[in-house]
Amino acid sequence: MGIRGQGSRRDLRRAAGPACMAYAFWAVMLGTTLATPLYPIYQRQLGFGSLVTTVVFAVYAAGVIFALLFGRSSDALGRRRMMLGGVAVSMIAAVVYLVAGDVPVLLAARVLSGLSAGVVTATGTVTLVELVRPERRGAAALLAAAVNMFGLGSGPLLAGLLAEYAPHPLRLPFAVDLVVLAFALVAVLVAPETIREPRVTWPRAQRPGVPAEVRPVFVPAAVAAFAAFAVFGLVTAVVPGILATVLHRPDRALTGAVVFAMFGASTAGQVLFAKVPERIALPTGCGVLVAGLAAIAGALLAESLPLLVTGTVVVGLGQSLGFRAGLAAVTAGTPAAQRAQTVSSFFLTAYAGISLPVILVGAAAQAFGLRDAAVAFTAAVAVLALAALVALLRLERRGTSGGAAESGRDRSPHHAGR
Template sequence: MDRMRRGWRQCVLGGAVFAVCMAGTTLPTPLYGLYQEKFGFSELTVTVVYAVYAFGVIGVLLLAGNASDAVGRRPVLLAGLGFAAASAGCFLLAGGLGWLYAGRLLSGLSAGLFTGAATAYVIESAPPGGGGRATFVATAANMGGLGCGPLLAGLLSQYAPRPLYLPFEVHLVLVAVSAAVLLGLGETVRQRRALATVRPQRPGLPPPVRPVFGPAAIAAFVGFALFGVFTSVSPAFLAQSLGVHNRAVSGLVVALAFFASTAGQLAVGRVGARRSLPLGCAGLLAGLALLAGALYWDLLALVVLSALVGGAGQGLAFRGALSVVASASPPDRRAAVISTLFVVAYAGISVPVIGVGVLVDPIGLEGAGLVFIACMAVLVSAAGAYLLRRSDP
């Protein structure tokens, strides 16, 4: 009984540390408007600053995504917290655009280290038979942490003094507490190797994976792209088109998408991995349609509905994609295949978001958003149709 309690305690505390790190990656979301006023940059620059994060994540996934298998989970997680603290420091010292780029890149490095290592740590910490509940803890910590970032920053920047500093000071304190907690927890990797044994993971697709990877990757790409647009340009849309200048409201709208994704991922256990992928595509398509309506009619209610429906669709689609791809992969190639899926997903956070930023100047924010929605709708519809055809027999 004591061993079981210790296992669950380590699992939950590991999840809390996971959430703190991921919250830091979305903390600047409600603050981009203030940085625009302070430094005088365009909407395109906002999207590029945001997308730099994805390049950091992709780089770590490819170069050191399997580092925690060799050196242990805790050293990698401590390194991730170090990058998170350095990112907060860059935002606190920000005297120009370069500091924002550096802060976002460091935030991406932190998330890249945490994504695999923290998920494995939480699941491995659970006592025997607790794998399902531990997966729930890891999922809730990941997406819940991402949702708490804009919510925390929105509330502090709107209702507390020093809006560009206090959110990052609070996060630094949380990171320090998390590091102290992590140092008091046990390691889950028993046989550790030297860091020099870590080799870059080369993305690859064995023949059994190729039939399912295409639609799974498209669904992951579109889901992450939708989140990318929500977290980079939705505060500007709320302020410019809907007259919503309350940063707490902007942060809450973004947070709802991540919380809905958590609910969608948890629903996969009920509907099954194979059904969740086409259902997730349908949810993403509905979320995109609601977002188009919000842009066309300037309605806040449709923005909120888009966040909820699209977020749930993203959760269903991404966890379904991960399950389908992992089950089709040979065991000795599974890590490389999953890394490839994550690379495609995080490309969705960067490339379409920058595209929206490029189009804002010539056709406006609403026009750029509608072009983005049309492109993503075509992609996710094609993926959904392919999945439905494959399931007919």
Template sequence: MDVDQRRWRQCLLSGAVFAVCMAGTTLPTPLYGLYREKFGFSELTVTVVYAVYAFAVIGVLLLAGNVSDVVGRRPVLLWGLACAAASAVCFLCAVGMGWLYAGRLLSGLSAGLFTGAATAYVMDTAPHVGASRATFVATAANMGGLGCGPLLAGVLAQYAAWPLYLPFAVHLALVAVAAVVLLRLPETVREPRPLSTVRPQRPGVPPQVRAVFVPAGIASFVGFALFGVFTSVSPEFLAESLDVENHAVSGLVVALAFFASTAGQLATGRVGVGRSLPLGCAGLLVGLALLAGALRWDLLWLVVLSALVGGCGQGLAFRGALAAVAEASPTDRRAAVISTLFVVAYTGISLPVIGVGLLTGPMGLEGAGLVFIACMAVLVSTAGVYLLRRPVGAGARA
């Protein structure tokens, strides 16, 4: 096996570890209805539980977004897997709401540790001539893993025993396998330093990256906002408004959005970074319109179409944003800058989700969803016009 083949093997294995960790973060999505029956909480509580995860991610990215640049990639990823395992244990032991909050908090910590470090690690392990493919492996592992979580949980909850326990037991086993794989992969930071040398850094990017980062951040915010609301409230909408009680179907609908995102990321290599960002915004706008129609007329096929079109738009925008930002970032600050991009993205997940949860009580799920769609449509339209007038990333490789 030559050097390039060995490095591609390492790149794909690190991407698989990335996907396993991210799958755990969306595993509870189709199970919230069962938890509501068990613990008797409201739709607002569902969005708060989801937001706890997002705030944990943001906290880690803010405080330790640069830690893998200092101590090395592998130690940070091992800590992330440890948090993922602890999260699965919390759900396995859940006898009250406190366990759910703890599980989501630990899941957020795992995602926060993995997001910047694993993306940089996948890029580090790839051959130098494969930057474009490595970016796709990283983003596909992220979104593909997020999609596999609800699909796995939905299928197991519907067709196997112990619906609130088996999905987390399976994921715990996968995390153990991922840890073994990671221990066999090399460290890519040439001169790791002790953890004591790490200093928390405020959000920010080097001056040469800022012109690229602003529009990339806008596109990422809107895309993740759509995913956040879709994953937190769509299972409830399917059950209440469309009488879809099958957990596998509910998990599949959510998974389709993430899988479509992976397809959109693959298309970015063909259309180019400069065009993928405005095209992604257009896809998000159409996806929002389809979701509005689904909420208004209670049509399942519009929900599915919204997941596919909106997911594809998110993938185009997100991979284009990541490629442009990574290309513009200095190598020794790549993980830190990528982490800052994800802070913006996960802010998009958390704040709109909480807003929808607060509005659901007085306005109902349909009304709250339509308000969210209107706000995001204005934002994504503004971002799209900005990107058309000031294209970025034309020189970056997707």
């Protein structure tokens, strides 16, 4: 009876595992973007401008990148330990936000948020895949990508609504976040461990690297990912200021909704375009990204809110196409022994896109104004996306012509005679 009861509990935990881990993944990613609609309030209360705002936003990427360097630690420590650590760091970040009274403390909160995101992005994705049967692993990977983007979009929407319609706009969102994360801790404890013999060991950093044979595919795919994440960084860090100063719409709930529209479109795109072949999805994603950037630039010049929302939605769709296909192409083309290292390099390149470029926008805004700096930024990122598109088309043409030549050789008389 006792053995049967233990087996039933194990089966129940196994069945609930994917939902529990998905919730924890979502909760941590929600916390990483919670501050987005609150930046104008921080600017006013702490007395800083656009440059400091972009620096505060961008140090998040430093935390993510540092955590990704240790992305394989869960192979030894166990998935649950790493997920518990990620949730705990996210809770510490929320507490630091609650007591933030100056810029250094705000910076510390952002770095901690980045660390939690880096830990959970790597570990949560792998755990969701391992918790399902082999034939459902493709769907689990898709779920992980969708949960990631939906969590990133949920943070600004929740904080924007609370900051606009409830008291204590710099406190209440993070108090609610702590409650959400407390349930995430319970969810991780309920889920089963997927590593057979986890052990306590000192985490070791993994050096980024890309095998020479994968670089022709890796470089354009990584450039496209860099461009997509740079736009995500722009929208998340600068749109609150653009809405308030350029479009004269300081509504915090609106800010959260606009940012949510971008991440929501990316989430929907992950599902809608899941079956689009990589060779089509990657260049198409670059083209859609350029169209979205053009709409955002047009919105800034015309001071049009509908066009800005349209641009953010199109950018989200382009990102969902390009990033998924780029990651899949890089993963498929890399030898198994070097796959983790190459995928980490791909993520590191993508997350670099939300740091330095956004800081440059903040610096340019000091000299030329936020609108002109943002327009210049969209043009520069569009050039990057176009360069990736051209490289991908050339790669596809070379592969097609190579395949045709090989096919021709197979049909030659000399070949037939053999």
